[in-house]
Amino acid sequence: xxxxxxxxxxxxxxxxxxxxxxxxxxxxxxxxxxxxxxxxxxxxxxxxxxxxxxxxxxxxxxxxxxxxxxxxxxxxxxxxxxxxxxxxxxxxxxxxxxxxxxxxxxxxxxxxxxxxxxxxxxxxxxxxxxxxxxxxxxxxxxxxxxxxxxxxxxxxxxxxxxxxxxxxxxxxxxxxxxxxxxxxxxxxxxxxxxxxxxxxxxxxxxxxxxxxxxxxxxxxxxxxxxxxxxxxxxxxxxxxxxxxxxxxxxxxxxxxxxxxxxxxxxxxxxxxxxxxxxxxxxxxxxxxxxxxxxxxxxxxxxxxxxxxxxxxxxxxxxxxxxxxxxxxxxxxxxxxxxxxxxxxxxxxxxxxxxxxxxxxxxxxxxxxxxxxxxxxxxxxxxxxxxxxxxxxxxxxxxxxxxxxxxxxxxxxxxxxxxxxxxxxxxxxxxxxxx
Amino acid sequence: xxxxxxxxxxxxxxxxxxxxxxxxxxxxxxxxxxxxxxxxxxxxxxxxxxxxxxxxxxxxxxxxxxxxxxxxxxxxxxxxxxxxxxxxxxxxxxxxxxxxxxxxxxxxxxxxxxxxxxxxxxxxxxxxxxxxxxxxxxxxxxxxxxxxxxxxxxxxxxxxx
Numbered sequence: 001x002x003x004x005x006x007x008x009x010x011x012x013x014x015x016x017x018x019x020x021x022x023x024x025x026x027x028x029x030x031x032x033x034x035x036x037x038x039x040x041x042x043x044x045x046x047x048x049x050x051x052x053x054x055x056x057x058x059x060x061x062x063x064x065x066x067x068x069x070x071x072x073x074x075x076x077x078x079x080x081x082x083x084x085x086x087x088x089x090x091x092x093x094x095x096x097x098x099x100x101x102x103x104x105x106x107x108x109x110x111x112x113x114x115x116x117x118x119x120x121x122x123x124x125x126x127x128x129x130x131x132x133x134x135x136x137x138x139x140x141x142x143x144x145x146x147x148x149x150x151x152x153x154x155x156x157x158x159x160x161x162x163x164x165x166x167x168x169x170x171x172x173x174x175x176x177x178x179x180x181x182x183x184x185x186x187x188x189x190x191x192x193x194x195x196x197x198x199x200x201x202x203x204x205x206x207x208x209x210x211x212x213x214x215x216x217x218x219x220x221x222x223x224x225x226x227x228x229x230x231x232x233x234x235x236x237x238x239x240x241x242x243x244x245x246x247x248x249x250x251x252x253x254x255x256x257x258x259x260x261x262x263x264x265x266x267x268x269x270x271x272x273x274x275x276x277x278x279x280x281x282x283x284x285x286x287x288x289x290x291x292x293x294x295x296x297x298x299x300x301x302x303x304x305x306x307x308x309x310x311x312x313x314x315x316x317x318x319x320x321x322x323x324x325x326x327x328x329x330x331x332x333x334x335x336x337x338x339x340x341x342x343x344x345x346x347x348x349x350x351x352x353x354x355x356x357x358x359x360x361x362x363x364x365x366x367x368x369x370x371x372x373x374x375x376x377x378x379x380x381x382x383x384x385x386x387x388x389x390x391x392x393x394x395x396x397x398x399x400x401x402x403x404x405x406x407x408x409x410x411x412x413x414x415x416x417x418x419x420x421x422x423x424x425x426x427x428x429x430x431x432x433x434x
Numbered sequence: 435x436x437x438x439x440x441x442x443x444x445x446x447x448x449x450x451x452x453x454x455x456x457x458x459x460x461x462x463x464x465x466x467x468x469x470x471x472x473x474x475x476x477x478x479x480x481x482x483x484x485x486x487x488x489x490x491x492x493x494x495x496x497x498x499x500x501x502x503x504x505x506x507x508x509x510x511x512x513x514x515x516x517x518x519x520x521x522x523x524x525x526x527x528x529x530x531x532x533x534x535x536x537x538x539x540x541x542x543x544x545x546x547x548x549x550x551x552x553x554x555x556x557x558x559x560x561x562x563x564x565x566x567x568x569x570x571x572x573x574x575x576x577x578x579x580x581x582x583x584x585x586x587x588x589x590x591x592x593x594x595x
Contacts, residue, residue, distance in 0.1 A: 216509065218506050220509055221503075221506035238499060242502065333587055350487050353490050357490060363590075368515075
């Protein structure tokens, strides 16, 4: 059965099937995740020769490895002999070469075949050990932006810089915030399973108006907590990052949203730069390294979630990257990586971890109500109670930008922008408005 | 290390059973009062995690964060608590790990069944209670829970374990 994708996407609404149909999910794996540049990991996760880190790009299990020449390679985690995953899932060190557990075929850390047992057994057979098909297959393209490694499963398409467009500045600012200009992954990775289609999570990242409704339980709890403190108590960081969701809709309206081609975008920062001792010590370290004027320029880039569609969401001011891995049409894995700003005081990283513990961890007080909402959407969309999902709010009011568009904070521009990219990857044009 | 006598073992085991019951009955305020003012509730993210400050955790909560969690769970519009999570703790293998002038460290094993909406989840692992004697009562300076599956992907963990 062919699917008329053209009929499912309009500029301001989408059909429920794009979230619920397993056949469309498989097409997305081929066409969206098979074409786009996808975030793999950060180079600091494989600091030494033979260090590896496994992940999943679309349906494909892949491994990022540091080769003897210092280059980072990304290849399919599959032995060309019998098909076994060569390294176990996770991260570690393979030593000087990769060795398959099953029959001991070994490969250099760039995937090229090094040796096989019983080489003589292949003499005069059709199996040519010099053929690239007996080396570990590399993903089609790998590129890095400031240490953030991306891969594309397709040999065709724009270069990484062109692909990132306007959100490259978020990755730049992520690094520029380090007094030494570099970041490194540290402190472990939190993993959360969501029972919803991956697109529901992406849309939520820039859905400002859900916060006051969905997060009432956590922002009210934070406000009550603060009110119970003695008068004059400075508002603790733990309260600030939770009660902000209770801001009224006119607060969010004033924030600017940017959307870029290929579905990317970012939201202007919702938190006023904090003035607690930890923050001030960090600013002092940045000023000492970069000078006051440059430090000010760096810190003025104050953004909440950035979207790098369709694989990750960096948070530049609290040094997190959430990596989104669709598992099935109604199941999504989100992995949260924390980063250390090189050259910053230790307490800066400890605050990064505090943010991830409070906001991103599976035990977050904020997220369960999101997960509940996503799941109720997923379940509701399977019903016959309606066919279409609205993205109409502030449609037709976007401001054009080079390579993208801007809108007020409560616009559903980001969702429309992501679906325009989705339609393009899927090979259709978002049809005419109803 | 052994308990000095049957009575001490009974008393400390009884304290742990009481603590677990407060959680299973959602008596958050009474549970919070079991902690010393600087007490920590900690569920590490990785096996053998040494540090709660420089490594992410599953839970890492001081008095402020425990209070915010308890307040949230009881909000009328805590949508993710419709229906509320139900739990039962089963404790065993209670052993004295070490003793100090003011208290002791107790190790136990636990199973936790948790139910909400459609599925029952099972958690298990070991617990270290660092206990202080305060005015004739035991107080928790640290409750550390090492889950067998700490580093697995998890769905939301809402209630205290």
